Amino acid sequence: MHDTGPSGAALAAPAPSLGLASLAHRIALTSGWTRLALAWLAGACGALAQPPFGLVPALCVSLVPAVWLLDGAATASSRLGRRAGTAVAAGAIGWAWGFGYLTAGLWWLGAAFLVEADQFAYLMPLGVLGLPAGLGLFYGVGFAAARLVWSAGPGRIAALAFGLSAAEWLRGHLFTGFPWNALGMALGQNLWLMQAASVIGVYGLTVLAVLTCAAPATLADAGGPARRLGPSLAALLLLIGLGAGGALRVPADPVPEVPGVRLRLVQANIPQDARFNPRNRDGILERYLGLSDSATAPDRRGLHDVTHLIWPESSFPFLIQRDPQALRRIGGALPPGTLLVTGAARADEPLPGERLRFYNSILMIGQDGFTGGRYDKLHLVPFGEYLPGPVDSLLRALGLKQFVAVPGGFTAGEASERPPLAVPGLPPVAPSICYEAIFPGAVASRRERPGLLLNVTNDGWFGDTPGPRQHFAQARLRAVEEGVPLVRAANTGISAVVDPYGRVTGMLPVGAEGVLDRNLPTNLRETTPYVRFGDVFFTIMLLGCLALALAARHRRASPPPRGASM
Known part of the structure; x- marks a missing residue:
């Protein structure tokens, strides 16, 4: 039975038998381990947008199925109630997506465990799988938050940008922070596109990366051309505008020395x-x-x-x-x-x-x-340069120590x-x-x-x-x-x-x-807006995405005007 309310309206209409809409419908209706495996694979594909590959379209291939998977989260049954059950299902999708993204993007951490393999090789699974699994919880929270303000149509792209960008900011700040491979780095490798970071920083680039790379998900939606094609065209224009602005910002001559x-x-x-x-x-x-x-x-x-x-x-x-x-x-x-x-x-x-x-x-x-x-x-590296204080004694009792061979670890x-x-x-x-x-x-x-x-x-x-x-x-x-x-x-x-x-x-x-x-x-004569205002512009962008998502959800929830055709 499909959810026909505002949070699940994307599944209300029967899917065509062929084409992109059929694929979206099939992905949305997956469940159980199949759903989690698909989310993991989609997340892993997104790592190809990071250095050294820099394949920005890979982030589209990653985020578009994520949108369709979240469309289907409302089909999950739960004793917690429909709304809470949907959020839990979305959180599980987000955790699997983040687990895949970080595993594929951080697998190289395993090399550090082989430098002194006799001491650390047995701990490799903790770094290669344990760290991505733990950090994947941030993405689970982000997907759940997005699903709480979800709606059919283009508004859900803004919902995902809100939830996922907020999750990236939290990942970069909580528990000493680990902002490695923030999604905004997909745009932060190109000389012209990266210039926007002088205003909005990497977290602002993250908002733009999610908006532009998730937008093609609406190509599978029912409705007129504006509803289906509009978000993708807007994303393309946004990227062109960013690139043009960056090209104008970068001078032709070298910076003075x-x-x-x-x-x-x-x-x-x-x-x-x-x-x-x-x-x-x-x-x-x-x-x-x-x-x-x-x-x-x-x-x-x-x-x-x-x-x-x-x-x-x-x-x-x-x-x-x-x-x-x-x-x-x-x-x-x-x-x-x-x-x-x-x-x-x-x-x-x-x-x-x-x-x-x-x-x-x-x-x-x-x-x-x-x-x-x-x-x-x-800012020392946890477990690399020191063992976190509250668990230091316990970890040492278990035979764990930091990588750097300094008695007691480094002091900050x-x-x-x-x-x-x-x-x-x-x-x-x-x-x-x-x-x-x-x-x-x-x-x-x-x-x-x-x-x-x-x-x-x-x-x-x-x-x-x-x-x-x-x-x-x-x-x-x-x-x-x-x-x-x-x-x-x-x-x-x-x-x-x-x-x-x-x-x-x-x-x-x-x-x-x-x-x-x-x-x-030399440095630039004038300080950048990012230096002057920090993450203020990112916060405005984040709240703007939330407002768009809520407005779209409200429109879907509101009854049609009296006399309107049904």
Whole structure:
């Protein structure tokens, strides 16, 4: 028996026997494990819209069946009552969809468990399946919320955009947040389309991605051409408008450069299983120093004209602050006026009765040793760099430990927000380490505008997989949101310099060993609307989708005017 009320009117009319409408009807009427399996497959297809593939149509193939599956959620029976049962059924569809999307998009996390396979391989299912299954609950909530304001016709596209975009925002903020591969990244890889992020950020792009990629679901609806074709034509015009606006925003000429700054980024490509072995300490240090002083062109002879040498996250398999010999070796290799900015683990002397505290940091080294300030990573990776406090003792009792071999794990920095780092010879620096660069709106202080975003990372955990490409794409979008250039040094992954429009001025690809010499682009003169207003525009878009969905539902629920044909 079909639901003929406002929330299930899409199923009220008999489906044609052939064509797209027939396919939509068949998908809507699936149930049980078949329905969940189909939702999982649809979600998995959506991962192809993310780097390194960037196939935006794949998100259409993912979201269109999701709309049809939600159409059929009203056919589920439940002792909870029709409305609650429909929401539960929609939540199950959303969980399966999100589980598939994240499993297909994050499978490469399994590579980290094989670096020290004897210790961590047995935990691989927790990362490859457990994390996506848990995060899939956010999508379950989003689909359930969408189904509560569902209606037949184009209005349900706005309902899905509301529920799914809200779910993505929650995923990026709750429980320390994990906004990796937000749906908006499907649009955030194209140079012209990504310019909208300077106003609405990646979550605003998520709203647009869902609206445009789910719109073709209405092609299977009954009714006139406007009802069936209108949403798809509107989506196409929206994408054309975004692209045209982005093309007009990006200037034809390169961005001016900061005078007197010559950067050299080192990507050593040291295998992860050798990277943290203390027996390799001397070889690793000599490798970095040798690469740093290499000649890359007839006019680029080593470090003689380099002002800032940048090494990646945790460059040393030892505490450089406690190794005067290594510190002297580095200082002796640096010409006058050249400063090394490097990622490194450091330790604080404990107070009486306290354990030694370790930090994942960015340090500066000159000819005479440490100089300037430092930055301690604020947003640590749960289970990677520390074990969450409330369950720390329990997990350790079960034999679990964090990936990074630091006694007790790393300690987070104490700053309340990301402080600008004063690096001699550079404009104010907004520092970030590793996955801190994936958090929109949190990569720079709002009190002092930076002149560059500096991201040091080590993506060697994940090998030659989509992971390092996804990581770089998200860091690149931060440059557009902030209107500030990005300088990124990776042990391996992607080292690059990106201008404030997201244009890559130089790059070392995954698996490459070498150096990258570049000047530093300036930031934009004016702060971007996203910097000034944050997620305000995203919130307006989200509420606008909710209003459209409610208005469409109200129209369907209202009785026809007296005298209207029935």
